[in-house]
Structure formats: structure tokens, C-alpha cells
Amino acid sequence: MEGGEMSKKKAQAQNCWRTAKLKVIALVGAGNPAPQGIKFFEGGTYPFIRTQDVGRLHIHPALSETTDYVNDLAVETKRLKLWPEKSLLIPKSGASTFLNHRVLTAIPAYVASHLAVVVASDQVLPEYLYFWSLTVDSRRIAPDNDYPSLRLSDLKEVELSVPPLPVQERIVQILQKADEIYRKRQEAMTLAELTIQAIFIDMFGDPIQNPKGFPVISLGEVISEGPQNGLYKPQDAYGSGVRIVRTKNYYAGALTSVDDFSRLECTLDEISKYRLNPGDIVVNRVNSVKYVGKCALIPRVTEDVVFESNTMRFRVDPSKVFAEYVIAFLCSRSCRNQIEEIGARRRAVNMVSINQQNVKGLRLPLAPTDLQRKFIDSIQQYTTVVSNLMTGLEESTKLFDGLLVRSFTGELTAEWEGANADWITAQVQL
Numbered sequence: 001m002e003g004g005e006m007s008k009k010k011a012q013a014q015n016c017w018r019t020a021k022l023k024v025i026a027l028v029g030a031g032n033p034a035p036q037g038i039k040f041f042e043g044g045t046y047p048f049i050r051t052q053d054v055g056r057l058h059i060h061p062a063l064s065e066t067t068d069y070v071n072d073l074a075v076e077t078k079r080l081k082l083w084p085e086k087s088l089l090i091p092k093s094g095a096s097t098f099l100n101h102r103v104l105t106a107i108p109a110y111v112a113s114h115l116a117v118v119v120a121s122d123q124v125l126p127e128y129l130y131f132w133s134l135t136v137d138s139r140r141i142a143p144d145n146d147y148p149s150l151r152l153s154d155l156k157e158v159e160l161s162v163p164p165l166p167v168q169e170r171i172v173q174i175l176q177k178a179d180e181i182y183r184k185r186q187e188a189m190t191l192a193e194l195t196i197q198a199i200f201i202d203m204f205g206d207p208i209q210n211p212k213g214f215p216v217i218s219l220g221e222v223i224s225e226g227p228q229n230g231l232y233k234p235q236d237a238y239g240s241g242v243r244i245v246r247t248k249n250y251y252a253g254a255l256t257s258v259d260d261f262s263r264l265e266c267t268l269d270e271i272s273k274y275r276l277n278p279g280d281i282v283v284n285r286v287n288s289v290k291y292v293g294k295c296a297l298i299p300r301v302t303e304d305v306v307f308e309s310n311t312m313r314f315r316v317d318p319s320k321v322f323a324e325y326v327i328a329f330l331c332s333r334s335c336r337n338q339i340e341e342i343g344a345r346r347r348a349v350n351m352v353s354i355n356q357q358n359v360k361g362l363r364l365p366l367a368p369t370d371l372q373r374k375f376i377d378s379i380q381q382y383t384t385v386v387s388n389l390m391t392g393l394e395e396s397t398k399l400f401d402g403l404l405v406r407s408f409t410g411e412l413t414a415e416w417e418g419a420n421a422d423w424i425t426a427q428v429q430l
Contacts, residue, residue, distance in 0.1 A: 017164075023156035025123045025160075026121055027121070028116065028118050030116055030117060031049070031114070034113070035070060039073060040071060040077075040078070046109075046110060047068075048069060049105070050067065053065075054089050054115065055091075058099070061104045061127065061176070062105075062106035063105050064107050083117050085105055086120070087104070087118065087119050089115045089116070090138070092151075092152065093114045094114050094148060096148075097138055099288065104127065116150065123162065128171060131175045132160050132408055135405070135408060138150050160408065161409070171407045181396050185392045189390070196253075196382050197333075199375065199382075214366055216365050219363075220361065223316055227312040227359050230313065231309060237265045241263045243258060243263060243303060243306070244264040245307045246311075247308070249394075253327040253383065254390045255296050257394065258305065260394045271304055271306060275304055276301075280315055281298070281323055281327065282311050283311065283354075285311065285353055285355065296327075321364075322373065324375075329364055
């Protein structure tokens, strides 16, 4: 097809797109207040979705399991509304409102009142609505960002681009494939993490029970430098300069590729003060409950790298403990329990924080250094896998985010729409 003809076809296809308010193409409602009392849940078989069920998945296209199940007594006496499969759930009140959790249900279910429920009409695919919702920041809809609440009346008025159904199907196919790649990499990384933790437990025992009777010390007793909070600079300082580790650049003890790090304009004094060195340990000090306390061991890098203010950095004394052992401990369930307990006392709306004294006060079973060395040798291949998968996840996230942006502007499917314009137009006219 000639260039001019293709452009004409693209324009023809794009003319089939329209803008609509959410309330025009979907039913927007809310769940019911949760029944109070165990009698409404005893022997229950009907899924009752709460905010924590949604938060546990964060973003997921197929929620199929819940913690609670209601019984016939609850359904009949509380007049609960059953929502259909492929309902889109969005937190509308409480601390989760601004965390942008989004799930699509894979089962018919009853839903708690803290969740908005969006059911697609025959004008739009449920999966299209789900992927579109990932581009919507609840803070932009809420009338007051200081109060985590989303009004249904405001949600109903949100506008979105609605292409013909064949185009929606094409967009969904592309995004589902990208999402599948990301989730498979995430599953592989989780498996590698669990393997490292299993080796840790096998060699040292559960740190909570400490069955091998290792001396238990505070982490501060083996810290030789720090902890030190990172560098804060306004957003307009980003874009050029030295590399900076941000909280998105590490997880499960490993960093993403240095190529994924942002750049920040820094003075020589700032570089000297905040430069990361091989063997440093970084810990996330402000985040949601799930991620606060996540950590990484800094490897050898080829250029200067600094770290941001939501991260703290410290070094340990290698004559007493190996950094790799400390990393494995920080990733353990025992340490997570300590951090989550601290975070619960320092909660601010939907974020929790830990400070330098909290980190120094973590209780660490101190195994002999020869056993620590044996552990490090045992997990080497798995730490490499985690590091590589971290880089892969970052690449998958960039790919998916880029596709999302292009999907709802018509840019993603423009060529395909141009090549299939006559067929799309015919489908619209059916």
C-alpha cells in the first residue's frame, strides 16, 4: 500500500475512536459493608473480596481467591450484591486508595464497600478497561489528596478513549503478552529468592527460633560505617550527571543494571559524601509495608553512583560478618517480621518508615564466619540469577509502561488499523 493511501486508511480507522465518560460505557458501583460476626462466615462458600485481597495482588488481571467466604445467612440477611466475573475493582476509601491497586475478578464474587466496582457494557471489553485503569492515578480523581477517598461520582466522570471492539481486542492481545512476560520473570525471581532463603534456613535454622544457638546481637554491633540517609534533590535536578540508585532499582538483595539508573546533577562534595562503594548495603527506609526494608548489596561498578534520600546506606565489619550473610538475613521472614512491626508503629497513611536506629536495633543471629562463607559459596549461582532477573524485570516494566501509554492514544495499533481499516469499519457498522 502506498504511503498516502496508508495514511488515509489510518485516518479512516482513527475516526472510529471516540471519547466517552466511564459511566456511559460501564456500570460503576461499590460493594457492601462487610458482615460483622463469625456467624456470617462459618461454612461460607461465596467469595467476599476485601481491600486486602486486592492489595495483596496490587495489579492483577485475574483475582480468583479470597481470604473470606460468606455463607447463605450473610447473603440473604445482608442483601449482598453478587458482582460478575471480570469486574474491575478499584480501592475507593482507606489507606489503599492512593496505592493504585487494580484487579479484574476471575470469579463472580461479593465485594466490600471500600472497593469501587466497574462492570463493562457491551461497548467495551473488561480487559480493555482493566489495562486502561492502570494509566489512571487515583490522586488525580480524588478531590482532596490529603484525605484518601475516591468518590464514585468523580470516577464516573473520568473520560477515556474507546476504539472499536476489534481494535480493543488487538490492544488487549498485545498488553496481555507483555504482562505475561513480566509475570513469568517475576515468578522466576521469586523462585530464586525462595531457594536462597531455603538454603539459609537449612544452614542456620529459622532466625526466630535460632535452633543452633548462635549468639544474637543487634545489627549495629557489626556495622562499621553508617547508617546514612541518601541525597535529596528536586525533580528538575534529574536528567544528567552521575548515576543514582533509587528505590525502584533494587529488590531481594540485588540491583538492576546500572544502565537503568537515573542521572542526577551533583557537586563534587555531594558525590564524595553519597558515593556508593562495593560492599555497601542499601536499605529502603520509606515505602509501603510490602517494600520498606528491601535491600541490596552494592557490587563493583564502572562509574560513580550515589543514592537517594528514601534509601540508607551502611557497611559491616568483615572480620565479624560477611555482607552477603547480612543481606540474606535482611531478606528473611524473621527480619521482615521485625521491620513490619517497627513500620506499624511509624505508619503515615499508606506509607511506613524505618530509621537508622531501627536498622541498628535489628536482632541478628551471628553464625561463625566459616559457616557464613560456606553459605555464600552455596548461593552464588542464585544471586546471579536474581540480579539478571532484576534487570529483566526492569526491561519488562519499561516495555509494558511504554505500550500502555501508546495503547490509549491510538499510536500502538495505528499501522494495524490502517492495514485493516475497511474490515474495522465494517465491524463498527454491524
